Amino acid sequence: MTIAITHLSRRFAEFRALDDVSLSIAPGEFVALLGPSGSGKTTLLRILAGLDFPDSGELTQDGRDLLRVSARDRGVGLVFQHYALFRHMTVFENVAFGLRVRPRARRPSKAEIADRVDRLIKRVQLDGLAQRYPAQLSGGQRQRVALARALAIEPGLLLLDEPFGALDAQVRISLRRWLRHLHEELHLTTVFVTHDQEEALELADRVVVMNRGRIEQVGTPEEIYQQPATPFVFEFIGKSNKLPVRIQNGRLVAGDQRLDADGLDGAADAGAIAYVRPEHLALTPTPLESGWRATVRHIYLAGSIAHVELDVPSLGQSLEAELGGEEAQRRALQPGAAVTVQPRHLTVFPIDGKTGEPDPERRRVAHPRYGQAALARWR
Amino acid sequence: MAAVVSAAPLRRHRPIGRRLVHGLLIGVALGFLLLFLLLPLAAVFVEALRKGLGTYVAAIVHPEALAAIELTLLVAVIAVPLNTVFGVAAAWAMTHFDFRGKALLGALIDLPFSVSPVVSGLIYVLLFGAQGWFGPWLQAHDIKLIFAVPGLVLATIFVTLPFVARELIPLMQAQGSDEEEAARVLGASGWQIFFRVTLPNIRWALLYGVLLCNARAMGEFGAVSVVSGHIRGLTNTLPLHVEILYNDYNYAGAFAVASLLALLALVTLCLKTFLEWRYGSELAARAPRGH
Amino acid sequence: MARRVLPGFGLSLGYTLAYLGLIVFLPLAALAVKASGIGMAGLWKTISAPPVLAALRLSFGAALLSAVINAAVGLLVAWVLVRYTFPGRRLVDALVDLPFALPTAVAGIALTALYAPNGWIGSWLAPFGIKVAFTSLGVLVAMIFVGFPFVVRTLQPVLEALDRDVEEAATSLGASRLQTFVRVLFPLLLPALLTGFALALARAVGEYGSVIFIAGNIPMKSEILPLVIVKQLEQFKYADAAAVGVVMLVLSFLLLLAISLLQRWSRRWAER
Numbered sequence: 001m002t003i004a005i006t007h008l009s010r011r012f013a014e015f016r017a018l019d020d021v022s023l024s025i026a027p028g029e030f031v032a033l034l035g036p037s038g039s040g041k042t043t044l045l046r047i048l049a050g051l052d053f054p055d056s057g058e059l060t061q062d063g064r065d066l067l068r069v070s071a072r073d074r075g076v077g078l079v080f081q082h083y084a085l086f087r088h089m090t091v092f093e094n095v096a097f098g099l100r101v102r103p104r105a106r107r108p109s110k111a112e113i114a115d116r117v118d119r120l121i122k123r124v125q126l127d128g129l130a131q132r133y134p135a136q137l138s139g140g141q142r143q144r145v146a147l148a149r150a151l152a153i154e155p156g157l158l159l160l161d162e163p164f165g166a167l168d169a170q171v172r173i174s175l176r177r178w179l180r181h182l183h184e185e186l187h188l189t190t191v192f193v194t195h196d197q198e199e200a201l202e203l204a205d206r207v208v209v210m211n212r213g214r215i216e217q218v219g220t221p222e223e224i225y226q227q228p229a230t231p232f233v234f235e236f237i238g239k240s241n242k243l244p245v246r247i248q249n250g251r252l253v254a255g256d257q258r259l260d261a262d263g264l265d266g267a268a269d270a271g272a273i274a275y276v277r278p279e280h281l282a283l284t285p286t287p288l289e290s291g292w293r294a295t296v297r298h299i300y301l302a303g304s305i306a307h308v309e310l311d312v313p314s315l316g317q318s319l320e321a322e323l324g325g326e327e328a329q330r331r332a333l334q335p336g337a338a339v340t341v342q343p344r345h346l347t348v349f350p351i352d353g354k355t356g357e358p359d360p361e362r363r364r365v366a367h368p369r370y371g372q373a374a375l376a377r378w379r
Numbered sequence: 380m381a382a383v384v385s386a387a388p389l390r391r392h393r394p395i396g397r398r399l400v401h402g403l404l405i406g407v408a409l410g411f412l413l414l415f416l417l418l419p420l421a422a423v424f425v426e427a428l429r430k431g432l433g434t435y436v437a438a439i440v441h442p443e444a445l446a447a448i449e450l451t452l453l454v455a456v457i458a459v460p461l462n463t464v465f466g467v468a469a470a471w472a473m474t475h476f477d478f479r480g481k482a483l484l485g486a487l488i489d490l491p492f493s494v495s496p497v498v499s500g501l502i503y504v505l506l507f508g509a510q511g512w513f514g515p516w517l518q519a520h521d522i523k524l525i526f527a528v529p530g531l532v533l534a535t536i537f538v539t540l541p542f543v544a545r546e547l548i549p550l551m552q553a554q555g556s557d558e559e560e561a562a563r564v565l566g567a568s569g570w571q572i573f574f575r576v577t578l579p580n581i582r583w584a585l586l587y588g589v590l591l592c593n594a595r596a597m598g599e600f601g602a603v604s605v606v607s608g609h610i611r612g613l614t615n616t617l618p619l620h621v622e623i624l625y626n627d628y629n630y631a632g633a634f635a636v637a638s639l640l641a642l643l644a645l646v647t648l649c650l651k652t653f654l655e656w657r658y659g660s661e662l663a664a665r666a667p668r669g670h
Numbered sequence: 671m672a673r674r675v676l677p678g679f680g681l682s683l684g685y686t687l688a689y690l691g692l693i694v695f696l697p698l699a700a701l702a703v704k705a706s707g708i709g710m711a712g713l714w715k716t717i718s719a720p721p722v723l724a725a726l727r728l729s730f731g732a733a734l735l736s737a738v739i740n741a742a743v744g745l746l747v748a749w750v751l752v753r754y755t756f757p758g759r760r761l762v763d764a765l766v767d768l769p770f771a772l773p774t775a776v777a778g779i780a781l782t783a784l785y786a787p788n789g790w791i792g793s794w795l796a797p798f799g800i801k802v803a804f805t806s807l808g809v810l811v812a813m814i815f816v817g818f819p820f821v822v823r824t825l826q827p828v829l830e831a832l833d834r835d836v837e838e839a840a841t842s843l844g845a846s847r848l849q850t851f852v853r854v855l856f857p858l859l860l861p862a863l864l865t866g867f868a869l870a871l872a873r874a875v876g877e878y879g880s881v882i883f884i885a886g887n888i889p890m891k892s893e894i895l896p897l898v899i900v901k902q903l904e905q906f907k908y909a910d911a912a913a914v915g916v917v918m919l920v921l922s923f924l925l926l927l928a929i930s931l932l933q934r935w936s937r938r939w940a941e942r
Binding site for chain 3: 397401404405407408409411412414415416417418419420422423426464465468469471472473475476478484487488490491492493494495496497498501502503504505506508510511512533536537540556559560563568569572573591594597598599600601604605617618619621622625630633634637640641643644645647648649651652656
Binding site for chain 2: 050087098102149152153
């Protein structure tokens with residue numbers, strides 16, 4: 001049951017909620033739609049549920065046009081952000097609702113409904129709470145009622161809108177694990193929306209990063225973190241340092257450094273934006289031929305990792321580096337200490353001459369070569 | 380009482396002057412309420428019973444009074460359900476969908492509240508009266524709307540039109556469409572959504588609106604006065620009957636009939652207060668929009 | 671928006687529009703057409719007839735005055751009901767709605783009985799030469815009665831939602847109780863107060879039932895505008911009645927507009 005989303009666009013007045021979005025979702029997949037608020041992820045989810053409709057584009061399921069199927073007949077399980085439980089119904093009645101409203105011909109018998117609802121309530125670990133009203137439940141319990149209610153109609157597709165958004169940190173983590181296990185058991189195609197990268201990276205098989213109505217990158221959690229495809233993904237996921245650089249004759253010019261680097265072959269001369277993760281900055285207490293001179297402004301230890309804030313005069317900005325706590329101690333890094341900073345690799349986005357924006361299409365990963373021969377002072 | 384007790388320790392520390400001001404403010408407010416609200420209410424019952432219980436009962440069981448009661452009930456029984464259905468439909472359209480001119484529609488629903496009752500009656504006379512737009516046609520077909528029961532019903536519907544809608548719209552707006560959408564995704568039909576999800580959530584607000592609508596429908600005077608023609612025993616509702624008796628200098632009778640309406644007002648107030656006390660959170664924020 | 675998710679859009683909106691069209695729009699159109707039939711000159715002639723002009727002045731003058739009084743007293747009553755505890759507060763709170771619930775004709779004859787020269791209150795005022803019933807003062811009393819709940823009911827929720835912190839901040843900055851009220855609380859209450867004022871005014875202008883009993887309805891002296899319409903109708907002067915009705919309606923529209931502008935203005939503070 002493959003779901004194909006092709007060239008979907010949706011506008012609200014002047015606001016582009018979705019802008020030419022294409023995506024395909026394989027059977028049994030667990031997909032996260034990740035993005036800041038206003039990125040279009042909830043709009044996409046609502047279109048999948050049949051609660052909103054695109055201005056253009058197609059949505060098919062194994063070739064069947066889903067846009068012609070109303071929300072009522074789509075057979076999609078949807079867990080709302082604030083659960084939208086029926087507050088005048090007990091847990092049992094909430095879960096049974098989807099079965100009870102079926103046309104008589106397709107409606108299971110009373111006993112069958114009771115049996116199925118009981119099993120679902122057990123599955124979501126709410127035994128003994130069947131006769132409670134939503135107001136008498138905790139946030140985590142309500143979330144599981146919403147899930148049981150959505151599962152009751154045996155959906156082909158499960159959609160969750162910010163499933164952990166309204167919960168406190170402790171409950172969040174345990175529910176996350178539980179949901180992952182449930183997915184492994186049921187193998188139900190699941191799409192969930194979140195603005196929490198940790199949630200997306202931990203839970204999903206595949207993460208779709210969205211920004212301003214467009215898909216920035218689709219990939220496994222590892223790909224998303226290790227190989228961000230666009231400046232936005234770099235800035236949105238994990239920590240990164242952003243620095244203005246130039247590509248000149250296949251070399252990378254940054255501050256007072258002119259670095260020979262692998263990966264820039266054939267790149268045209270241009271201004272560019274480079275991103276480098278804090279853990280990809282090497283710090284050496286002794287002055288080296290190449291690399292930026294910097295001063296440690298601040299250092300703090302979080303668990304086994306040391307976070308170092310550096311002043312880099314030649315770049316006119318500060319950089320953030322991370323290294324093992326032991327290593328930091330060994331190198332005697334203290335506020336005020338002088339160090340040499342060497343990026344191990346940088347992701348470079350040349351700036352497009354026409355738009356003035358960094359161009360993800362021309363993305364390069366530069367690996368500077370720090371061999372003696374390759375070093376050169378710019379001045 | 381608990382509130383008073385718990386407030387006492389605080390109050391002890393307040394300067395004498397401030398406590399005097401509090402007392403004075405409470406005194407003035409209560410004095411005004413007593414003089415302007417409670418006294419007229421008391422006067423109705425005192426005047427009604429001035430000539431004894433016998434006269435009181437006689438005024439109420441008088442055939443014309445009974446006819447007025449019957450007509451008042453008839454008008455309410457037609458007008459209130461119609462406006463209830465309208466209110467629910469209008470609230471459904473206004474709160475679950477976006478469409479152009481929504482604000483204008485909201486203003487239009489409120490409009491009868493800002494039209495003088497006399498003008499409310501007048502517009503139907505101009506429409507259906509002998510010289511009105513449909514007058515000649517109605518006369519030709521021997522249909523009488525003005526100075527007859529249908530006119531009373533129409534004028535009452537106009538005057539009480541906003542009550543239910545005004546109660547439901549803010550509540551349904553505050554509740555949002557999430558539960559309805561959840562029901563839709565779970566496969567419910569439109570009527571299933573309305574009867575199983577929406578109606579249980581709005582039932583007390585609906586009852587509240589119906590209560591206020593009914594009180595006004597039974598008590599309306601100006602609008603029905605204009606369209607009634609004052610035909611005794613035929614087109615007189617209770618309020619109009621009060622006026623007729625009063626103008627006949629039959630004060631005891633007028634106040635006796637008026638006391639029935641005052642009782643209706645008291646019952647309405649009691650039920651309304653009970654609903655606010657018991658189901659306040661399910662009634663949503665209520666802004667006074669008139670009566 | 672091409673497609674709608676929840677069902678019943680066509681049915682509910684269609685029914686709403688049809689109902690409003692038949693009950694509200696069509697009759698009002700009849701009024702406008704009838705009034706326009708006599709032309710601007712005719713309209714002016716009708717309005718400027720001395721009894722009509724006097725009634726216009728009385729209706730709007732007394733309504734304005736009653737709204738001012740209701741704003742002041744309503745503010746006091748709302749304050750007392752929200753801020754102070756005293757035995758029977760709930761009962762008093764419920765009583766505030768009495769003018770909403772009591773049919774106007776009943777209020778009219780009750781007020782007349784009270785304020786007539788031989789009535790409970792009238793007999794106390796008579797020795798001082800104050801006549802209320804059957805004068806324009808009676809019109810004012812009836813208008814105060816029917817418009818009373820509006821200001822209280824618009825102010826109460828605002829007063830309840832008001833953050834005590836603001837007052838405490840003012841006090842800690844050295845403001846007296848009076849200064850705190852005038853400079854801090856009053857500006858916050860003003861939008862709701864004005865809304866209540868406008869609602870009370872609109873109601874008082876159009877009021878008929880409670881006024882006609884106590885007013886005595888002496889032309890040029892204590893005759894209100896709605897009664898002028900009724901009298902014109904009784905004389906079958908339909909066009910004149912329509913003209914006066916249109917003038918009232920236009921003024922009502924202006925009041926409605928003012929209310930919505932005031933509400934928009936009041937939201938400046940309400941939405942922080």
